[in-house]
Amino acid sequence: MSIVVQVILGGLAIAGVYCLIAYGFVLCWRVAKVLNLGQASSGVFGAFICLWLTRFGIPLYISFICGILVAGILGLLTERFIINPLRRSKIIGWLIGGLAVEIVLRLCLSHWWGSDLVWFPSFLGGQKTVSIGGAATSTDRLLLIIATFFMVYILEVIADRTLWGKKMRATAHDEVAAALMGINTKLVVMLVFSLSAGLCAFSVMLQAPFTNISSLMGFELVVKGFAVAVIGGLDSRRGVIIAAVLIGLLEATGSLIVPAGYRDVFTFGTLILVLISRPQGLFGILELREV
Amino acid sequence: MEDKFVRVRRFLAPDLIGIYLLSIGIVLIPLLTGNLHVQHLCVISGIYIILLSGFNLCAGVTGLVSFGHGALYALGAYSTVLFVTKAGWPWIPSMAAGIITALAGGAIFAATGYRAKAFYLGLSTLACGWIVFKVLWNWIDLTGGQPGIPVPVASIWRFELWESELSYVIAGSVLFSLVVTRNIMHSRTGRALKSISANEVVASAVGVNVPKYKFMIFLVSAFFAGLAGIFYAYFSFFIDPEMSSLHTSFSFVVILVIGGWATIFGPILGTIIYVFFPAYLGFLKEYWSLLWAIVLISILLVTPQGLWGIICKYAAKLPFPRLRTSNLQWREIYAGARNGAVYQANDDPVTFEVIKLCKNFGGLQALKNVDLTIKGGRIHALIGPNGAGKTTLINIITGFYPPDNGEIILRGKRIDTLPPHRITNLGIARTFQGAKICEGMTVLDNVRLGQHTRTRAGIFSSAFGTRFVRQEEKQFKRKAYESLKYVDLIDVALEPAENIGDGQRRALEIARALASDPKILILDEPMAGLTHEGVMVVIRKLRELRDQGLAIFLIEHHMEAVMAISDIITVLDFGMKIAEGRPHEIKNNEDVIRAYLGKQKVSVEC
Numbered sequence: 001m002s003i004v005v006q007v008i009l010g011g012l013a014i015a016g017v018y019c020l021i022a023y024g025f026v027l028c029w030r031v032a033k034v035l036n037l038g039q040a041s042s043g044v045f046g047a048f049i050c051l052w053l054t055r056f057g058i059p060l061y062i063s064f065i066c067g068i069l070v071a072g073i074l075g076l077l078t079e080r081f082i083i084n085p086l087r088r089s090k091i092i093g094w095l096i097g098g099l100a101v102e103i104v105l106r107l108c109l110s111h112w113w114g115s116d117l118v119w120f121p122s123f124l125g126g127q128k129t130v131s132i133g134g135a136a137t138s139t140d141r142l143l144l145i146i147a148t149f150f151m152v153y154i155l156e157v158i159a160d161r162t163l164w165g166k167k168m169r170a171t172a173h174d175e176v177a178a179a180l181m182g183i184n185t186k187l188v189v190m191l192v193f194s195l196s197a198g199l200c201a202f203s204v205m206l207q208a209p210f211t212n213i214s215s216l217m218g219f220e221l222v223v224k225g226f227a228v229a230v231i232g233g234l235d236s237r238r239g240v241i242i243a244a245v246l247i248g249l250l251e252a253t254g255s256l257i258v259p260a261g262y263r264d265v266f267t268f269g270t271l272i273l274v275l276i277s278r279p280q281g282l283f284g285i286l287e288l289r290e291v
Numbered sequence: 292m293e294d295k296f297v298r299v300r301r302f303l304a305p306d307l308i309g310i311y312l313l314s315i316g317i318v319l320i321p322l323l324t325g326n327l328h329v330q331h332l333c334v335i336s337g338i339y340i341i342l343l344s345g346f347n348l349c350a351g352v353t354g355l356v357s358f359g360h361g362a363l364y365a366l367g368a369y370s371t372v373l374f375v376t377k378a379g380w381p382w383i384p385s386m387a388a389g390i391i392t393a394l395a396g397g398a399i400f401a402a403t404g405y406r407a408k409a410f411y412l413g414l415s416t417l418a419c420g421w422i423v424f425k426v427l428w429n430w431i432d433l434t435g436g437q438p439g440i441p442v443p444v445a446s447i448w449r450f451e452l453w454e455s456e457l458s459y460v461i462a463g464s465v466l467f468s469l470v471v472t473r474n475i476m477h478s479r480t481g482r483a484l485k486s487i488s489a490n491e492v493v494a495s496a497v498g499v500n501v502p503k504y505k506f507m508i509f510l511v512s513a514f515f516a517g518l519a520g521i522f523y524a525y526f527s528f529f530i531d532p533e534m535s536s537l538h539t540s541f542s543f544v545v546i547l548v549i550g551g552w553a554t555i556f557g558p559i560l561g562t563i564i565y566v567f568f569p570a571y572l573g574f575l576k577e578y579w580s581l582l583w584a585i586v587l588i589s590i591l592l593v594t595p596q597g598l599w600g601i602i603c604k605y606a607a608k609l610p611f612p613r614l615r616t617s618n619l620q621w622r623e624i625y626a627g628a629r630n631g632a633v634y635q636a637n638d639d640p641v642t643f644e645v646i647k648l649c650k651n652f653g654g655l656q657a658l659k660n661v662d663l664t665i666k667g668g669r670i671h672a673l674i675g676p677n678g679a680g681k682t683t684l685i686n687i688i689t690g691f692y693p694p695d696n697g698e699i700i701l702r703g704k705r706i707d708t709l710p711p712h713r714i715t716n717l718g719i720a721r722t723f724q725g726a727k728i729c730e731g732m733t734v735l736d737n738v739r740l741g742q743h744t745r746t747r748a749g750i751f752s753s754a755f756g757t758r759f760v761r762q763e764e765k766q767f768k769r770k771a772y773e774s775l776k777y778v779d780l781i782d783v784a785l786e787p788a789e790n791i792g793d794g795q796r797r798a799l800e801i802a803r804a805l806a807s808d809p810k811i812l813i814l815d816e817p818m819a820g821l822t823h824e825g826v827m828v829v830i831r832k833l834r835e836l837r838d839q840g841l842a843i844f845l846i847e848h849h850m851e852a853v854m855a856i857s858d859i860i861t862v863l864d865f866g867m868k869i870a871e872g873r874p875h876e877i878k879n880n881e882d883v884i885r886a887y888l889g890k891q892k893v894s895v896e897c
Contacts, residue, residue, distance in 0.1 A: 035410075085592055090488060090731065091552055092356050092410045093591045096544055099358065099417075100591075103541065103584040111577075219537065223421055226414050261429035268422045275403040275415050 002134035007252045009132065013141045013207070015248025016148035020203040021225030022232065022240040023155065024196025029234045030172035032189045034087055034094045036196065038078050038101030040225060041218030043200025045105050046071030047208055048113060048215070050201075051120060060121055067205055068198045074105070075197025076190050083193070102218060109215035120208035127209075140209040147206055151199070152241060159237065168192060200225075224264075227271040233284025243282060306473060306555055313340075313559060314466040318458055328570070330458065334526055336566045337461045338519045339546065343558035344472040345515025346543050349508050351552030352476060354409050354488030357509070359400050359416030360516050361539030362423035367393035367517025368524035368534060369427065369434060372442050377433075382445050390517045396423070397513025398506075405505040412509075420540055427532035439531025442524045454526060461522050468515055471754045473555050475511075478753030478760065482732070482740050484508055485553070489729035496689065496723070498715035498744035498807060507750060538580065545583045548590055551597025553731075560599050624735075624784050628772035640667025641702060641718070641810040641842055648697035650683055650866075657683045658866045660697070665811060667842045670833060672853045674846070674877075675863035676886055681846045682724055684863070685813055689721050690714040716744050720809035724816050724846075726796040728803075730789040734780055737788050737799055738771045741806030771806065777832075778802040794825055805836075812836070814845040818852055830856050854878065862886065 021040055028035050036042075050067030054060055078101050086093030128139045159165040170178040171188045179185045204213065204221070224247075232243030247267055254266040280286045317337045321330030342364060350356045371389030374380045380388070400419045404412030427434045434440065445452040452460065475481050483504055486494040495501050524530045533539065542565065550561020569579050594601055645663040649656070657680045665671050673681050686692045688699060690711040699707040701717055709717075720741075729737055746767055748760045775781045778798040783791055788799065797817055804812055818826050830852055837843055837858075847853050853860065854874045862870040862877060864886040870877055877883055 035414075082588060082592070089591065089595060091350060091354055091548075092413055093595065095410050095413045096356060096548065097588055097591055099541065099544075100584040100588045104581060104588075107581040107584070111581075220421075223418055227418055230411070230414070259429070261425060264425055265422060268418045271415065271418055272399070272403050275407070275411065279404075279407040279411065 003256075005133040005135040006137070007256065008249070009135065009137050009141065009145070010255075011249035011252035012145045012245070013248070014251050015244040016144045017203050017207050017221070018224050018228045018247060019148055019241055019244035020151060020199040021221055022228035022244055023152065023237065024199045025225055025229040026232075026234060026237055026240050027168070027192050028196050029229075030237075031168060031175075031185075031192045032079075032083075032087070034083055035098065035226070036075060036078055036083055036101075036193055037095065037098030037222055037226075038105060039075055039193075039197045040200050040204075040222035041102045041105035041109075042071045042074035042078070042197040043202075043204045043221070044213065044215065044218040045074060045109060046198075046201030047120070047204045047213050048109055048118075050205055051118065051213070054121060060123060064123075064205055068201045071201030072194035072198035076194035078197075079190055079193035084189070102222060106215060106218055113215050115214060115216050117212040117214045120205070120213050122209040123206075138210050140206075144203075144206040144210075148203065151202065156237070164188075164191075220264075224267060227267050230281055231270060231274045233281025235285065235287075236281065236283040239281060239283025307470070309556065310466060310469045310473065313469070314462045317462040317465060321455075321458070330454065332566055332570055334454070334458045334461055335523075336562050337458075337465045338522045338526065339543075339562040339566065340465050340559055341461070341468045341522065342516050342519035343543060343546055343562060344468040345512035347547060347552060347558045348472055348475060348484065349512035350544070351547055351554075351558070352481065352488060353484040353505060353508050355404075355505055355509060356409070356413045356544065357400070357416040357512075358413055358537065358540045358544065359420035359423075360512065360543050361537070361541075362416075362420035362535040363393045363396050363400070363513045363516035364520035364523070364539065365427060365530070365532070365535035366396045366423060367520035368530050369520075371521045372440065372524050372530060373433065375443060376440075382447060386521055389521050390514060393513050393517025393520065394510055397510050397516070400513070401506050401509035405509065406502050412505075416540075417537070420535060420537065424532055424535045424537075427535055434532070437532060439529055439533075442528045442530060444528070445525040452525065457522070457526050461526070464518065464522065468518075469555065469559075474756050475750065475754050476553075476555065478764070479739075479743065479746050479748045480504070480750045480753045482736055483743060485732050485736070486729045486740050488553075489731050490727055492691070492723075493727050493729055493740075495691075495711040496715060496721055496727075497740050497803065498712045499740075500710075500712045511750070542583070545587050547597075548587055549597055551599030554597075554599050554603075557597050557599035560602075561597070564598075620785060623768075624772050624775075624781065627769040628776040628781055639810075640840055642666050643702075643719075643811055643842065644698075644700045645684075645688065646698040646700065648684070648687065648699070649695045650680075650687060650692065651695055656866050658687070658694075661863070661866070661868050663861060663868075665842050665844050667810065668837060668840050669858040670837050670843045670845070670856050672845055672847055672857040672860045673863065674848070674850075674853060674860060678865075679863040680866040681863055682815060685721065685815055685844075685846065688714075689719060689813065715807060718808075718810035719813065720804035720807045720811070721813040722797070722800040722804050722815055722817060724819075726793070726800050728788045728796055728799055730787070732788055733785050734788050734791060734799055735771060735775065735784045738774050738802050738806050739767065741774075741803035742767050742771065744807045774802045774806050777805075779828075794821055797821070809841070811842040811844060814843065814847075816846055816848065818847055818849045826852050 024039055025035055046067035049070045050063040053063035053066055078098070082097040082101060083094045086097045122140050123143060124139050129136045130139055130142070159168060167178070167183045167188050170181065170183055171185045175185050200221070228244050228247050229240050231247065232239035247270065250266050250270065251263055255263045274282065317333050321333050342360065346360055367389045370392035371385045374385035374388045375382060400416050403415035403419065428437055445457065483494065483499040486497065486499060487501055487504060491501055520534065523534070546561035546565045547558055549564060550559065551557025569575070575582065590597060643665040645661060648658055648661045650658040661684060673684065675681055683692065687694050690709055690713070694707050697707070698705055706714055706717065729740065732740070746763055748763055752760045772781065772784070775784050778801060780795060780798055780802065783795065791799065801814070801817060818829055821829065826849060833843055833856055857874055860872065860874055860877045861868060862883050869882045869886060870880045872880070
């Protein structure tokens with residue numbers, strides 16, 4: 001019994017991390033039909049900024065918000081100066097450019113902090129464990145699960161109920177028509193890209209207390225986030241949430257069976273199967289080609 | 292005498308001479324300098340060039356950027372070395388096994404993304420490469436894990452290949468891979484690949500089997516990646532999982548972008564910069580990776596054509612017009628285009644039927660039970676107000692959209708489930724509303740793309756330039772000149788297609804459609820935006836084509852022209868066929884008048 005709870009909690013924690021990254025991908029894809037591969041590294045960058053600020057005695061919650069802001073600004077700059085000018089490039093320049101941003105940020109961080117794991121303070125004032133259904137789990141992990149859940153809930157409400165959400169959906173549906181209706185689509189796209197980088201920072205910092213952080217983690221996160229987004233369907237907000245939970249549980253179960261180094265094979269194996277059999281994702285809709 | 296001269300000249304084209312010099316240089320420069328370090332750099336460049344020539348076909352020419360080629364490179368290297376050391380196979384069979392492994396890996400990589408949009412492949416190869424990296428890193432019993440494994444010396448029978456012997460083999464392979472890539476780029480296959488990168492819709496409309504070509508070219512690049520990996524292993528006597536890392540895969544993209552993609556010399560230039568700069572600017576040490584990423588971004592933003600593109604731009608301004616190959620080409624073009632007959636008279640008139648066709652988009656019924664018969668030797672016009680479903684009908688007929696209901700029958704066979712390229716192969720050619728042409732290809736190449744369904748040169752025969760391929764090229768080149776003359780584009784034949792004007796684009800599209808020697812020609816608004824004279828020319832030419840037995844089906848809003856040339860007119864309104872008949876019948880049909888002008892009865896003068 002306790003092992004089942006353990007797996008579920010572990011899986012949900014993994015899902016929480018991937019979910020927000022993938023959710024950001026989906027938002028970007030829907031409004032701009034491009035992705036920012038540098039977003040996870042921007043998030044990691046934000047997390048290091050947060051850590052750096054705490055060393056000056058600034059309270060963790062304030063530096064947490066600063067971290068998110070820095071990541072958001074990085075996302076915005078990437079969109080404006082690299083992704084957007086390369087949107088129409090023939091050799092998918094936006095993808096190459098995004099990856100280059102990822103590499104630049106990662107290398108800058110590793111020159112600044114080295115490439116080892118770095119300890120990150122807990123938001124709940126230290127490592128504590130609670131027991132749920134016979135399984136001991138750290139409170140940080142629970143915080144990640146709960147906070148992610150709330151974040152996703154808030155984002156869904158914003159997307160469905162608010163004016164900005166409406167603007168976002170209008171831009172996603174037809175950018176030109178939305179612009180003709182007086183929506184500043186450029187601003188919408190910019191905000192969505194910075195939001196998705198900010199979300200990455202949010203989830204990186206929430207997982208940091210129990211996994212620690214390293215300057216190199218951005219790449220793995222972005223690839224996993226992409227895998228989750230594609231498995232769920234790049235155009236389906238709800239789809240990626242379900243896919244994140246599926247992949248989280250799969251990885252948590254998988255790590256009981258195989259050695260730790262092979263845990264990723266489950267995720268990527270699923271990704272390859274989905275791409276071969278259903279390229280639009282489990283919950284995505286196949287687009288008609290524009291003729 | 293003349294023949295012999297031509298045969299020799301074929302091997303002395305300027306780009307080939309460049310390739311020969313480069314291959315010789317890889318062996319000769321180290322011999323002249325006698326410096327081991329230089330030898331190392333030259334041979335490493337050679338290895339990169341082998342890989343890049345394949346990668347360029349896939350990422351540069353076709354637009355399938357992959358971030359997993361490092362993994363294929365490592366797969367070739369590791370499996371060859373493991374077959375030699377663990378299974379005890381001799382070197383040559385192990386090499387074959389290594390290449391087969393790389394090809395198998397390439398097939399799996401390609402399978403994940405060849406049917407979707409190009410960027411899916413970019414991201415899925417990133418994930419696939421990551422898996423290979425993880426396996427090489429973690430499967431310590433087999434691969435030696437992170438520290439890597441030493442590689443024994445390569446040997447054929449008892450003859451051992453140390454660095455200098457191997458450098459000859461590598462130089463030979465550089466020659467081979469560059470010549471093969473060059474031949475492919477200038478062939479039917481190359482044009483098909485370029486069209487995929489320029490516009491997949493056009494590619495499938497001219498009959499290119501897009502997924503098949505994407506898959507095939509990825510395998511070709513996997514072959515070169517595997518080969519390069521093997522050479523790297525046996526030249527440096529050591530391999531480690533770093534070979535399959537993102538860093539390696541990314542370096543190939545960096546080289547391609549810095550040098551200039553889709554050209555032969557761009558990747559070579561990029562390789563030389565990538566290999567030699569860090570070797571002589573050692574003080575930058577660990578900052579090189581950072582620097583490459585920044586250089587990559589700047590080149591993408593500032594000059595997407597890469598450094599070779601800049602060189603070509605300035606070279607074109609140099610005052611040596613005699614050296615330009617284009618002069619020869621122009622002479623050939625004007626000589627070849629003497630008689631402007633493009634369409635072979637068709638004595639087997641075709642019939643084509645559409646029966647009860649329906650199509651819904653969400654809640655909107657775009658087409659409701661449309662029936663239609665198109666016959667050879669007849670101009671059939673489709674008219675109707677905006678949003679009546681005319682273009683949708685064409686898109687369904689040509690296989691771009693699947694119909695919800697109904698049948699499409701060509702010569703007694705149902706064709707409504709076939710993909711666009713198969714339909715083009717059956718002799719149905721189309722143009723697009725607003726003229727879709729392949730930018731980045733010349734006007735001539737756009738027309739030659741239209742010949743895709745009539746020509747047969749495959750990738751292997753193109754790669755080795757067989758006699759069959761050369762004859763086919765020669766024969767169809769002449770036909771292309773004639774088509775260009777027919778539509779009056781001969782003077783811009785060598786111009787990049789994006790530089791020509793709007794009317795010329797339409798003419799080019801029609802020439803491209805005619806180049807496939809169709810039985811049915813489908814035109815979507817061929818006269819939109821033309822001047823009066825332009826319309827007259829189009830009318831005259833369409834009549835000529837009709838008289839030769841071609842079936843022409845056109846959508847047009849220019850009523851005067853429609854009434855003048857059509858043999859039969861079908862009118863669509865809100866997805867329904869409301870009238871069909873000869874022009875004078877349509878002119879006086881009350882339903883038609885109501886659809887165009889509203890309820891009140893007004894007399895129209897067309």
